[in-house]
Amino acid sequence: MGITTKKRESWPPKGWPQFSGITQKSAQALVKDLKTARIYGLSYCVRSTPLYQLDGRYYCHTVDIAGWEYTIQNDSQEYPVLSFKLTDRYDQAQPMLDYISSVKVFARPIDVTAQNAKRAALAGLFLMKQVGEGFVPDPRRVLKVYRLLNAAPDIFKNIDPEEFKTVSYKDV
8 A cells, every 4th residue: 555645735935925926837828919910928837846855845946937929921939038946935034045046038147146136036926927817028128127138238239229119009
């Protein structure tokens, strides 16, 4: 006869009350643009792994937010938007920096400082909530608002500034 154990849910992460509003570990949202005949969207996925194999009380959560775009000419583009690792926060007295690592913006690592760690968590939380509700925000604009693009200015050094113009939802 086998022994059954009750598996603890690893999401939302311990010590992060702001993430309690995220109920699903993965979601996606898409928008159809009929004028340009393209479909674009965002998705997020959270993978949880236990920090100590036999313990199972504390987890490390890898948050990946990605975007994609498909056109009628059969062109497709998939790109990572934001990713970071979030560890269960068992000591609220320690700074947030100790629990966030491997922050990447558009697949390029940025320096993890206390400010950038907080910004990455807040930007990720915003994007995850929007996608969970079925909305598709402009990822460049969101990362610009949370000043994560400023943390890695070489990412967009050679890109034309006209590309950053946003399309209003009235035009779509």
